[in-house]
Amino acid sequence: MDGTDVVAAVREECATELDRLGSEKALVAATDAVLERDAVLDAAGAAEARARDTFSRWATDETDATARHAFDAIAGTEREHFERVAEHHPTTPEDPPLDGVHEYLDGLDDTAARVGAGLVGRPLVSSRSMLQVINFFVNEGANAEADLFRALRAETDDIVERGAELLDSVCDSEGTTSAPARRPSGWSRSPTTSTRPGWRGSASTRSRSASGRARVTGRDGSDGGSYRPGPSATYAGPRRADRDDRPGRRGRPADRLLFPL
Known part of the structure; x- marks a missing residue:
């Protein structure tokens, strides 16, 4: 299996879903439609705390040594992300309840599934979510917070690359053979x-x-x-270029599952 091809296939197959998951509506939902500085930082910090806890749990019970070390390292990254958010907002919740995304991740015990969902799927969505946070702070003229989330977003994008490399390792160790990626059954020639x-x-x-x-x-x-x-x-299309200066717009609240920073 080529992890890079897997990531490329996910980006292509799920382009529409990723665009929608990374829309401004997700930020509206995550803050209960309270688009204010403290509410946005609360939501962002809680997402980092959930990721920290998920990867920490995986690091304690993972049987594959390579994956276990990777999970432990990413838990440390997410812990640092939370602390950096908390520097800007000390009342950020440190032990938030699981949301739908992390309930799903918490139930995974297969190594390859954990790597695919946690180190590829989640950060792909998180990067889109963080862009909305950046846009919010740019629109508010809060340069320090915008710069913070630009840095966190870059580090989150790096996790996807690490996930692709780790997929190669764990799938080879489990004896998985390479095969062409199949399209989801939802893509059909008929309506x-x-x-x-x-x-x-x-x-x-x-x-x-x-x-x-x-x-x-x-x-x-x-x-x-x-x-x-x-x-x-x-x-x-319709595709929208990633840019930080797009004015924030309110819309219909999206599902709270769609904002796993």
């Missing part, structure tokens, strides 16, 4: 509705146009862009 495991409320309708591109329509009727099935799959 269908699909709910992917682990993505609550993520059902969407995919229908194929005359051009051969599969149209993606969200449950709320929003246009999710188009997808061309096949070996040379491509995704087309």
